[in-house]
Amino acid sequence: GAVVSQHPSWVICKSGTSVKIECRSLDFQATTMFWYRQFPKQSLMLMATSNEGSKATYEQGVEKDKFLINHASLTLSTLTVTSAHPEDSSFYICSARAVGPEGEQYFGPGTRLTVT
């Protein structure tokens, strides 16, 4: 089946620094990718939707200047957490939707971000 990878799987950074998370669709093209955030023992909350070559659409309450999303190609989207703070510590999961009207969404394994 289709595979979505995320890199890194775990990152620890200091408060005030920026962290970039990559999401790749390995064996299919994804015109649309989604970024989710999951707090411990909670559901996934959609942060933003990105389409290849265009600006991301952010959900209400998500700071677009803090969470920078770049969808540069049909197989790669990146999420950059700028000036990270401890409250940004979370599990970030991306998903990629395959091309087509019933294109399935495939989820990455997630990235655990810890800001100290």
Add this chain to the structure above:
Amino acid sequence: AQSVAQPEDQVNVAEGNPLTVKCTYSVSGNPYLFWYVQYPNRGLQFLLKYITGDNLVKGSYGFEAEFNKSQTSFHLKKPSALVSDSALYFCAVRDSGGYQKVTFGTGTKLQVIP
């Protein structure tokens, strides 16, 4: 706006017994419904989906789900639970238009007791 409700935070079932994890949804138009499973510190794994067709959908690992339009439900079932089924299960509904945004339920922790 679309929404998904999973009324049970946790479901406990003895190994070998049938299991049911409940899900109800609200969406305008035809629903695209999904079940995913998540193991600790892992991403989501797709179990099954309902787009159209038979109300009983069969998925991975012996799971199945029954779509009930009148009750707006999409309960996940398995005839005989395994200890390895213990995980967090999410029901989700997908918007049929636009970017096809997926909305997740709050998740149900399934604990299968040996």
